[in-house]
Amino acid sequence: MTMTSDIEENSEPVTFLVEGTVVTMDAERRVISNGAVAVVGDRIAEIGDAAEMRIRHPGARRIGGDRRYVIPGLIDCHNHVGQVLCRESVAEDFPNIYRIYIPAEAIQSQDDIRISAQVAFAQLMRAGVTTMTETTCTVSHEEPILETAMETGIRIAMARGMWDRESRLAGNYEQITEKSWYSDDPKILADDLAYTKEFFAKWFEKGEGRVRPWVHNLGVPSCSDERFLATDELAAEWGTGVMTHINRDREEIELSVSLFGHRPIEHLASIGALTERLVAIHAMLTTDREIQLMAEAGAGVAHAPVVCTDIMSAVTRVPMMRAMGVTVGLGADTVINDVLKLMRIAYIMHNQAAMPLFDPYGFSMSDAFEMGTIDAAKLLKWDSEIGSLEVGKAADITVIDANNVRLSPSTNPVATLVRYGVGTDAESVLVAGELTVHEGELVTIDEAALLLEAEELGARVMSQMVPRRYVELGTNVNVL
Ligand SMILES: [Zn+2]
Structure with missing residues (x-):
């Protein structure tokens, strides 16, 4: 036929x-x-x-x-290209997100980020990935990353980010005299919304069908309720959505409960920002109630299985989410830019949880494959174009x-x-x-030339990250 x-x-x-x-x-x-x-x-x-x-x-x-x-x-639903050159050290540098990952990204110039983007795109395309998802924390990087995507030929969902909330969780001992607090800045929100509207219009046009602009809200500790609601409305106009790092670590949940009386996903539901446009990034520490709320809202999850262990949090409850009808896509999150390997890691991770129940269908190899193809496309609201051969x-x-x-x-x-x-x-x-x-070679990137630039940039980035370490890392590797 x-x-x-x-x-x-x-x-x-x-x-x-x-x-x-x-x-x-x-x-x-x-x-x-x-x-x-x-x-x-x-x-x-x-x-x-x-x-x-x-x-x-x-x-x-x-x-x-x-x-x-x-x-x-293959489709990658979560990545940060600016972190690609510090990826080998981050597990040992725990806690790593605010000391290593984000500073390593922030110190890069616009020329630097083009090199990082080429490295990430080269790794992904060489591994059979045709669509990647960038989640920026640095506004000046957004245009160079998209221009690099256009030059190299990869398809990209670009979640552009900003925060308009400061907050602080009072630690155990600080609570003797202090309380947790937050403070929102409406001026930052207004300016960034105006910019985001222009960004969407520009890149839907300039991206020639290969770019889909999204919004990145860093999380409940960093983004106001007004920002969640306004960005959801903007994304609805354009048929994309809002990605947010959520239910990732204990501090974030404790802050949300202490300030709002709800866990982070419950908080978004309570303000009306948990919609079918929300992609929850990681969502590791998610309760039955929150999975139910996400299923009812039609929200999805970007699951980066390696990062479950890399930031020492917990295993995302993927079989439960899928059973409840929540769409889950796989994300490389820079650490392993290889979706076939991610499928295998996800299969081992989630099947291991299902097998003690003698349930061969709890999480299958087909489930893992779907999360890197058609389900990933559904998560990115791009399944009318990609995710299957039709x-x-x-x-x-x-x-x-x-x-x-x-x-x-x-x-x-x-x-x-x-x-x-x-x-x-x-x-x-x-x-x-x-x-x-x-034939196994990159067509749009000169890998040998890129390697020279990447080595110089990688050395420069890591030389600035080493002083941020608390202690000399214990290691059994001695590079001479
Ligand atoms: Zn991330």
């Missing part, structure tokens, strides 16, 4: 025939052996039998072939080289990829019908 679209009937030339075992991730989860995907311009024009399509499109450029898996371009959708396609005994033979490519796949198995990657990786 071959599915075609109007595009093909209008006889525009097929630019690519992408051949192999086609894992569609469509509603029926069809897998087509000896299949092919035909690309016309930036769209998928046809999916069907490779031999038959080759005859009808003799002029098309053929990629993929025998022992290849043709899968939807006629009429954008031609975001990853070809996996399975011409080895690690990935072949296989009767279930999804399970094989979740168990054994690594990013560098990606042989070719198309974003919106354009090659960004071919």
Whole structure:
């Protein structure tokens, strides 16, 4: 059976025939052996039998072939490109978010952030990722990151950020004389909303369909109720949403309870800001009540499994969230820019919790694969364009080289990829019908030249982070 679209009937030339075992991730989860995907311009024009399509499109450029898996371009739902060059040290530098991650991002100039963005995009695209999600904390970085995305060819959801609230949790001993407090700044909010409106209009146009502007609200401790409500309204006008780091650590929850009498997700629900446009980033320390509230509101979760352990918090309750109907997508969060590995980590993490109940369906390999493809697309409200291979959708396609005994033979490519796949198995990657990786090499980035710049920047960033450490790190590695 071959599915075609109007595009093909209008006889525009097929630019690519992408051949192999086609894992569609469509509603029926069809897998087509000896299949092919035909690309016309930036769209998928046809999916069907490779031999038959080759005859009808003799002029098309053929990629993929025998022992290849043709899968939807992988999707990363959470990242901070400015933190890519300090990623190796952060676990040992605990507590790390406000001492290492955010300062490492903040010290970078606009030229520096272009290098960091190229490094992150190179890692992601080389690992078969076609869509990434940036979550900025630094306004001056937003334009250079988007310009770099346009140059390198990756698709990007850009959650631009600002905060308009100061707050402080009084620690145990401080409570003898002090109380926790917060203070909002309406002027910062007004100025930033005006800027955000212009930003949305500009990048919906300039991004040529590859950029979706979102809002980043750093969290309840940093953003006013008015900001949550106003940004939700703005996102509704444009059909995107608001991403917020939430229910991540004990201090944040304690602050919210002490100031508002509610946990953070409950607080957003109480003010009317928990909507289908909210993407809760991490949401590790989330109660049954809060999962219920998110399910009722239609809110989603960006789950970065590695960071569950990296910031020493807790394991996000993903099987429960999915069972309740909450959409969950995977996020690399800079630490491992490889969505196939994230799927495996998520599978091990969540299946381990399900198996003591003797429930083989508690969290499956297919569930993990969905969270990096179609469910990730739903989370980003982009599933009419990406997340599955279907006629009429954008031609975001990853070809996996399975011409080895690690990935072949296989009767279930999804399970094989979740168990054994690594990013560098990606042989070719198309974003919106354009090659960004071919035969295992980046097409749009000179990796050797980038490496030299990244080494210089990485050394400079880390030299400024080392004095921020409390103590000399205990380590069994001695780099000479
Ligand atoms: Zn984050």
